[in-house]
Amino acid sequence: xxxxxxVFDISLTVNGERLxxxxxxxxxxxxxxxxxLELTGTHVGCEHGVCGACTVTLxxxxxxxxxxxxxQADNCEVQTIExxxxxxxxxxxxDAFVQxxxxxxxxCTPGMLAAAHALLQQGPLPxxxxxxxxxxxxxxxxxxxxxxxxxxxxxxxxxxxxSMP
Amino acid sequence: xxxxxxxxxxxxxxxxxxxxxxxxxxxxxxHTEGGGHFVDDIKLPRMVHVAFLRSPHAHARIVSIxxxxxxxxxxxxxxxxxxxxxxxxxxxxxVLRHMEGLRSPPQYPMAVxxxxxxxxxxxxxxxxxxxxxxxxxxxxxxxxxxxxxxVNMEKALDPSEPVIHESYGSNLxxxxxxxxxGVDEAFAQAHLVVEDTVNIGRQTGVPLEPRGLxxxxxAADRELTVYHSYQSAHLMQGTLATCFSMEERQIRVIxxxxxxxxGIKIHTYGDxxxxxxxxxxxxxxxxxxxxxxxxxxxxxxxRDHRVRGKLALDREGNILALEIDDLTGIGPYSMHPRSSSxxxxxxxxxxxxxxxxxxxxxxxxxxxxxxxxxCQYRGVGHPVAFAAMEHLVxxxxxxxxxxxxxxxxxxxxxxxxxxxxxxxxxRFEILSHQKCLTQLLKxxxxxxxxxxxxxxxxxxxxxxxxxxxxxxxTNPSPLIxxxxxxxxxxxxxxxxxLDAGGQIVVHTAICELGQGAETIVAQIAADAVGVxxxxxxxxxxxxxxxxxxxxxxxxxxxxGTVGEAVLQAGLTLRKNILDVAAVVLQxxxxxxxxxxxxxxxxxxxxxxxxxxxxxxRIAYYRGxxxxxxxxxxxxxxxxxxxxxxxxxxxxxxxxxxxxxxxxTGFIDLLKIWCVDDCGRAINPKLVDEQIRGxxxxxxxxxxxxxxxxxxxxxxxxxxxxxxxxxxxxxxxxIEVHHVQTLTKTSALGAKGIGEAxxxxxxxxxxxxxxxxxxxxxAKVTRQPITxxxxxxxxxxxxxVSSVSRQA
Numbered sequence: 001x002x003x004x005x006x007v008f009d010i011s012l013t014v015n016g017e018r019l020x021x022x023x024x025x026x027x028x029x030x031x032x033x034x035x036x037l038e039l040t041g042t043h044v045g046c047e048h049g050v051c052g053a054c055t056v057t058l059x060x061x062x063x064x065x066x067x068x069x070x071x072q073a074d075n076c077e078v079q080t081i082e083x084x085x086x087x088x089x090x091x092x093x094x095d096a097f098v099q100x101x102x103x104x105x106x107x108c109t110p111g112m113l114a115a116a117h118a119l120l121q122q123g124p125l126p127x128x129x130x131x132x133x134x135x136x137x138x139x140x141x142x143x144x145x146x147x148x149x150x151x152x153x154x155x156x157x158x159x160x161x162x163s164m165p
Numbered sequence: 166x167x168x169x170x171x172x173x174x175x176x177x178x179x180x181x182x183x184x185x186x187x188x189x190x191x192x193x194x195x196h197t198e199g200g201g202h203f204v205d206d207i208k209l210p211r212m213v214h215v216a217f218l219r220s221p222h223a224h225a226r227i228v229s230i231x232x233x234x235x236x237x238x239x240x241x242x243x244x245x246x247x248x249x250x251x252x253x254x255x256x257x258x259x260v261l262r263h264m265e266g267l268r269s270p271p272q273y274p275m276a277v278x279x280x281x282x283x284x285x286x287x288x289x290x291x292x293x294x295x296x297x298x299x300x301x302x303x304x305x306x307x308x309x310x311x312x313x314x315x316v317n318m319e320k321a322l323d324p325s326e327p328v329i330h331e332s333y334g335s336n337l338x339x340x341x342x343x344x345x346x347g348v349d350e351a352f353a354q355a356h357l358v359v360e361d362t363v364n365i366g367r368q369t370g371v372p373l374e375p376r377g378l379x380x381x382x383x384a385a386d387r388e389l390t391v392y393h394s395y396q397s398a399h400l401m402q403g404t405l406a407t408c409f410s411m412e413e414r415q416i417r418v419i420x421x422x423x424x425x426x427x428g429i430k431i432h433t434y435g436d437x438x439x440x441x442x443x444x445x446x447x448x449x450x451x452x453x454x455x456x457x458x459x460x461x462x463x464x465x466x467x468r469d470h471r472v473r474g475k476l477a478l479d480r481e482g483n484i485l486a487l488e489i490d491d492l493t494g495i496g497p498y499s500m501h502p503r504s505s506s507x508x509x510x511x512x513x514x515x516x517x518x519x520x521x522x523x524x525x526x527x528x529x530x531x532x533x534x535x536x537x538x539x540c541q542y543r544g545v546g547h548p549v550a551f552a553a554m555e556h557l558v559x560x561x562x563x564x565x566x567x568x569x570x571x572x573x574x575x576x577x578x579x580x581x582x583x584x585x586x587x588x589x590x591x592r593f594e595i596l597s598h599q600k601c602l603t604q605l606l607k608x609x610x611x612x613x614x615x616x617x618x619x620x621x622x623x624x625x626x627x628x629x630x631x632x633x634x635x636x637x638x639t640n641p642s643p644l645i646x647x648x649x650x651x652x653x654x655x656x657x658x659x660x661x662x663l664d665a666g667g668q669i670v671v672h673t674a675i676c677e678l679g680q681g682a683e684t685i686v687a688q689i690a691a692d693a694v695g696v697x698x699x700x701x702x703x704x705x706x707x708x709x710x711x712x713x714x715x716x717x718x719x720x721x722x723x724x725g726t727v728g729e730a731v732l733q734a735g736l737t738l739r740k741n742i743l744d745v746a747a748v749v750l751q752x753x754x755x756x757x758x759x760x761x762x763x764x765x766x767x768x769x770x771x772x773x774x775x776x777x778x779x780x781x782r783i784a785y786y787r788g789x790x791x792x793x794x795x796x797x798x799x800x801x802x803x804x805x806x807x808x809x810x811x812x813x814x815x816x817x818x819x820x821x822x823x824x825x826x827x828x829t830g831f832i833d834l835l836k837i838w839c840v841d842d843c844g845r846a847i848n849p850k851l852v853d854e855q856i857r858g859x860x861x862x863x864x865x866x867x868x869x870x871x872x873x874x875x876x877x878x879x880x881x882x883x884x885x886x887x888x889x890x891x892x893x894x895x896x897x898x899i900e901v902h903h904v905q906t907l908t909k910t911s912a913l914g915a916k917g918i919g920e921a922x923x924x925x926x927x928x929x930x931x932x933x934x935x936x937x938x939x940x941x942x943a944k945v946t947r948q949p950i951t952x953x954x955x956x957x958x959x960x961x962x963x964x965v966s967s968v969s970r971q972a
Binding site: 024048133136146 | 681899
């Protein structure tokens with residue numbers, strides 16, 4: 001059994017900011033972000049990797065921060081919803097979620113946006129089926145998903161229009 | 166119509182009115198930026214964390230508790246047993262006085278002597294971190310004497326079964342009977358009798374944010390402050406006051422952002438009361454956040470009904486009589502404060518309530534069992550009632566060779582028959598079943614769909630089309646809880662004011678769970694006064710200290726009741742503003758109107774304009790400019806309750822299209838349509854979204870969601886990988902249309918929408934599956950309709966595994 005007191009020093013970049021922290025080795029990345037760094041936009045809905053509310057970007061790829069230990073993020077680059085927002089890269093997605101009511105209670109929203117952002121980086125104009133498929137690891141209990149799919153599709157259409165010559 | 170009613174109608178139905186428009190919710194951007202403020206995001210100085218050791222047994226006597234080792238674990242501050250908590254918290258009883266025969270013993274926050282369901286809290290450990298508290302729980306040694314468990318509701322009343330509460334002599338909790346008389350004669354004379362049994366499985370609500378609170382105690386002033394993820398701040402205030410023998414003024418409940426409620430976060434949970442008790446004992450803030458595992462074991466479950474139904478029909482397919490026998494098992498206690506009998510009561514009162522027959526007999530039985538407690542969750546009984554009835558209607562149509570749509574056309578109550586009293590003596594003010602059905606069939610292109618289905622059938626593709634008519638209890642009067650002794654209000658209040666900055670500030674107790682409640686309030690307030698949306702600031706029911714008393718989010722009631730209070734208070738404020746404007750403009754109030762935040766002459770003449778900001782500046786800062794007879798009152802209050810009916814009801818009709826693969830039993834839900842009549846739709850987009858979200862919570866239990874217990878009372882579905890929720894691929898696009906038949910119980914005319922969506926899918930989906938299975942002469946009657954259930958119906962597997970069959 002690992003003694004709970006065992007700690008480890010990690011250095012990582014979170015939302016562009018270089019940090020060094022001493023963490024318990026058993027602390028998962030979600031708890032580290034939420035409690036140690038007070039980045040509470042990352043939500044915890046199940047703590048076993050199903051609901052997707054804790055989705056963040058690690059070295060450019062989306063991960064479930066509840067399924068990773070903070071120590072595994074040593075020397076990594078993490079983007080949480082706070083960082084994605086501040087950088088402006090998902091502003092169109094955020095606008096679309098507001099416009100199409102892709103948000104109800106807001107608990108799934110940060111993870112949903114991180115996932116949607118990853119999808120739109122994969123290529124332009126995903127079909128509704130593709131959006132539903134890609135977001136199937138992010139649960140929403142309020143909307144029934146349609147408004148979220150509408151939001152992502154609207155943002156994708158907007159990007160396609162603005163990239164046209 | 167009184168002058169006031171005329172004015173109300175005018176203000177919300179002008180060309181530029183915001184009511185009736187799909188306004189984008191102005192306050193949700195923060196959620197997209199991670200700026201939500203949920204209870205687990207809050208940290209208080211000296212805050213500690215509690216975790217619970219929960220009973221590993223469905224029924225067991227606590228022989229001993231040794232917590233010495235746990236108390237010595239790192240970070241541990243306190244260990245408390247059920248007895249320790251009971252020493253400062255009174256037990257509660259989930260009984261309503263007006264429901265004759267309903268019984269349930271006093272329930273303590275944590276098990277004392279005997280644990281009665283797997284998951285009941287037994288020992289609380291408080292530590293510096295949640296992880297340390299969980300570590301210490303592993304070191305608590307509880308000596309158990311395992312007792313036989315009453316698990317299966319079908320057997321709960323057998324003399325051979327263990328009795329959970331000895332003094333009761335049996336596991337009966339409540340029985341309800343309705344009988345119009347004449348039912349037996351109708352069945353004897355009927356051309357056709359259709360009989361079947363429908364089983365609706367146990368499910369739970371799974372708000373994505375688990376239950377949680379932070380309790381902080383100020384011993385010097387004897388004041389308890391609770392930050393609570395909850396659907397009604399005032400309800401919790403009353404509950405805690407009772408538990409701790411405190412005055413309500415000593416308890417302040419603050420509800421931050423709530424990550425979904427759905428009826429899960431409106432009951433009294435022992436772990437939450439215990440966390441508050443610990444804050445009092447320790448005199449420091451205690452945080453409790455349920456993890457998902459314990460949420461499945463302790464969040465209320467719902468449904469789990471077995472309905473035997475019987476329909477008598479004449480040759481033309483007219484329903485002559487209906488009989489049902491409903492059985493439900495609710496766990497070891499009736500839940501406080503709403504009681505666990507309401508779901509069954511609603512099945513008994515509402516089954517068949519949309520159809521014309523006059524003869525009805527119903528028997529409902531609620532039994533105790535050693536499983537987690539059940540109580541009211543989105544839809545409350547309605548999904549069960551409509552699954553059973555719509556199934557019977559379809560079975561009758563099949564036997565008579567009548568199309569299911571035609572069958573409903575013949576039997577649904579005519580729209581001009583309202584007000585209508587059903588055989589269960591339920592009074593309906595005004596519903597539109599026929600109109601909704603007609604619009605639904607048009608929306609679905611029903612006849613073409615049938616042709617398409619026939620074509621595909623020839624190619625071995627099995628589409629099913631299912632219909633369900635439904636209605637939904639909304640805007641309750643005190644009849645439902647208050648008169649039974651529960652501190653659950655049905656009055657809503659609004660205080661609205663024009664502040665010195667020219668802003669309209671609206672105080673209500675409305676509870677925003679993501680429905681858009683605050684937006685609805687803003688739209689109504691803006692129209693009532695005559696200002697733009699951006700001039701309205703809504704303060705919702707987040708704090709018992711600062712807001713008016715209200716009852717929160719349940720029974721699809723907030724728009725209809727809070728909304729009316731807002732409308733009326735807003736009209737009064739408008740009048741008060743015009744009184745002052747008339748003095749300033751040296752004219753009479755009748756000649757003035759307020760448009761977009763400015764007082765203008767009704768006849769359009771110039772020179773008569775003054776902005777609300779300028780009026781506010783005069784009133785608040787330059788009163789010297791007003792004659793001494795003019796006393797501005799830029800504040801108005803209104804309280805509202807439903808008076809003329811016990812409940813208002815909304816209604817609708819839904820249809821679904823799906824494909825069944827007879828080889829695998831897989832069901833592919835292709836499309837859902839819904840025509841809903843919620844009265845006046847304040848914000849049609851938000852109405853659509855309530856329907857869609859509600860329907861997803863009806864699709865889940867119809868096809869996927871199931872709380873499965875083994876025969877020892879062990880819950881087998883404690884993770885989201887075992888309890889299957891609809892994912893984005895499981896919910897098809899849902900097309901929603903509206904009929905708007907206004908209720909006259911309020912000037913606003915809004916009936917309510919929150920729960921309606923959940924009611925239709927179990928019936929519509931089951932009918933569609935059976936429609937698809939028709940060529941195979943097979944049918945399903947058990948939900949969730951898993952592939953296993955379909956294959957069993959097709960005779961491809963001999964029997965559904967005993968585990969998933971467990972009711």
